Amino acid sequence: MPRMRIAVDARSLAGARTGVGRTLEGLYDALLRLFPGDSSVFLSPRPVTLPALLEGRVEVVPPARPRLPGTLWLQTVAPIEARRAGADLFHGPLGVLPIASPLPGVATVHDLTPVLFPEWHDRKNVAGFAPLLPSTVRKARALVCVSRSTRDDLLLACPEAAGKAHVVPNGLVPPPPATATEPCRPRPYVLSIGTLEPRKNHLRLVAAMESIWDRRPDFPDLVLAGGDGWGMPRFRDRLRRSRHAGRIDAPGWVSPESAAALLRSARVFAYPSLYEGFGLPVLEAMAEGIPVVASSSSSLPEVVGDAGLLPDPADVSAIAASLERACDDDAFRTKAARAGRERAALFTWEAAARRTRELFEEALS
Numbered sequence: 534m535p536r537m538r539i540a541v542d543a544r545s546l547a548g549a550r551t552g553v554g555r556t557l558e559g560l561y562d563a564l565l566r567l568f569p570g571d572s573s574v575f576l577s578p579r580p581v582t583l584p585a586l587l588e589g590r591v592e593v594v595p596p597a598r599p600r601l602p603g604t605l606w607l608q609t610v611a612p613i614e615a616r617r618a619g620a621d622l623f624h625g626p627l628g629v630l631p632i633a634s635p636l637p638g639v640a641t642v643h644d645l646t647p648v649l650f651p652e653w654h655d656r657k658n659v660a661g662f663a664p665l666l667p668s669t670v671r672k673a674r675a676l677v678c679v680s681r682s683t684r685d686d687l688l689l690a691c692p693e694a695a696g697k698a699h700v701v702p703n704g705l706v707p708p709p710p711a712t713a714t715e716p717c718r719p720r721p722y723v724l725s726i727g728t729l730e731p732r733k734n735h736l737r738l739v740a741a742m743e744s745i746w747d748r749r750p751d752f753p754d755l756v757l758a759g760g761d762g763w764g765m766p767r768f769r770d771r772l773r774r775s776r777h778a779g780r781i782d783a784p785g786w787v788s789p790e791s792a793a794a795l796l797r798s799a800r801v802f803a804y805p806s807l808y809e810g811f812g813l814p815v816l817e818a819m820a821e822g823i824p825v826v827a828s829s830s831s832s833l834p835e836v837v838g839d840a841g842l843l844p845d846p847a848d849v850s851a852i853a854a855s856l857e858r859a860c861d862d863d864a865f866r867t868k869a870a871r872a873g874r875e876r877a878a879l880f881t882w883e884a885a886a887r888r889t890r891e892l893f894e895e896a897l898s
Contacts, residue, residue: 535897537571537893537894537897538619538622539574539620540573540615540618540620541575541576541623541624541626542576542607542629543575543593544577544578544579544581545557546577546584547578547580550582550789551760553626555813556626556641556643556813558587558706559586559703560882560885560889561591562586562587562706562882563881563883563885564886564889565587567886567890571890572591573591574591574592574618574620575592576594577596578602579596579603580595580596581593586706592618594618604660604661604665607625607629607631608633611623611631611634612635615634616634620636621897622637622639624639624893625638625639625640625641626640626641627641627643627662628641628642628643628669629661629666630672630673637896637897638896639673639677639893639896640669640673640677641676641677641679642676642678642687642698643679643811644683644808644809644811645683645687645810646732646808646810647661647663648663649686649690653732653764658763666690666691667693670691670693670694673697675697675895676699677701677892678698678701679702680810680831680832682832683811683832699888701885702880703880703882704883705820705881705882708796709790718798720753721754722753722756722782722799723742723754723802723803723856724758724795724799724818724823725738725757725758725802725803726758726759726787726796726814727759728759728762729757729760729765729768730765731765732809734805734807735757735765737846738757739772739775741805741849741850741852741853741856742780742781743775743776744849744853745853745856746780753801754780755781755782756782756799757772757782757784758783758785758786758787758792759785759786759787760786761785769783792817796817796821796823797821800823801825801859801860802814802818804825804827805826805846805852806833807831807846807847809830809831809833810831810832812833812837815833815837815841816877817877819837819876820873820877820878822869822871822873823870824841824869824870825840825842825859826842826844826855826856826859827841827843828844829844829845829846836880838872839872840869840872840875842855
């Protein structure tokens with residue numbers, strides 16, 4: 534098997550690490566273990582923070598000066614840095630590629646929200662993805678789609694992706710080990726982890742919880758862990774004005790270690806998202822045996838299967854009913870814990886890495 538050197542757009546590791554950054558961690562940890570003859574060089578216009586799994590195992594090119602906006606950097610500086618680093622191939626984990634680069638490229642497409650729902654993003658995010666998607670589809674030797682739902686959306690938006698688009702589901706990064714110093718909350722809680730942005734459906738989740746607390750003051754609290762995103766500038770004011778404000782904790786972005794600790798102690802994991810390309814937090818919750826309330830939208834049924842509850846994300850009463858069942862129904866909770874762990878075990882980064890490496894090799898042939 535020929536060795537290869539992969540240049541990687543590592544912008545998702547600059548700043549707080551969210552979904553794409555965590556998938557990059559899992560994928561490249563597995564690639565480097567399974568294919569030790571390969572090497573990777575991470576590129577970004579801003580300083581990156583490598584997760585512990587990748588420290589000392591990948592090269593990082595320091596940001597050039599002057600620092601350019603991400604989209605401009607990708608189309609101008611990134612291909613030069615990739616060639617200078619001796620790369621054979623360019624991997625675009627954010628779904629776009631440097632169009633003028635002479636290197637063959639493979640893009641990973643997580644979701645099509647900037648194209649399908651531009652109102653859910655700020656203009657910078659839309660401009661950095663939507664206009665470049667058709668050119669990326671033409672440029673790419675292969676397109677990795679993290680779910681069938683994402684592939685279907687991609688083919689609707691860009692029919693010319695047919696023949697290039699391959700479904701390679703995400704895997705699961707083992708959580709940090711539990712420690713004796715993990716904080717213990719005084720009351721049971723429903724947990725949601727995700728950036729505070731419109732598509733995560735936090736407004737309806739909060740409304741569902743409020744409707745339960747109106748009837749059941751003893752129902753668990755709500756913890757909304759996630760950094761402030763876009764499109765919800767008054768959301769925290771909404772939480773402060775809630776008639777049950779004392780039952781809601783929104784601590785902001787939490788580290789992977791803190792997120793794992795929160796998951797291990799949660800009564801229910803709530804993720805009634807309006808649209809997901811995959812839904813990694815749901816997989817992490819199932820792996821911990823936590824009953825999941827997700828939604829019937831987009832990719833979430835692919836991930837959850839029959840291991841959790843999938844209410845209509847537009848129906849507050851359906852979300853509330855699912856939350857109550859997941860909290861109260863002991864038989865369901867026992868089944869969900871077992872089925873969730875079994876289903877989560879099907880999604881491995883080793884499998885994703887082997888298939889992605891095959892596509893990299895095909896791109897170079």
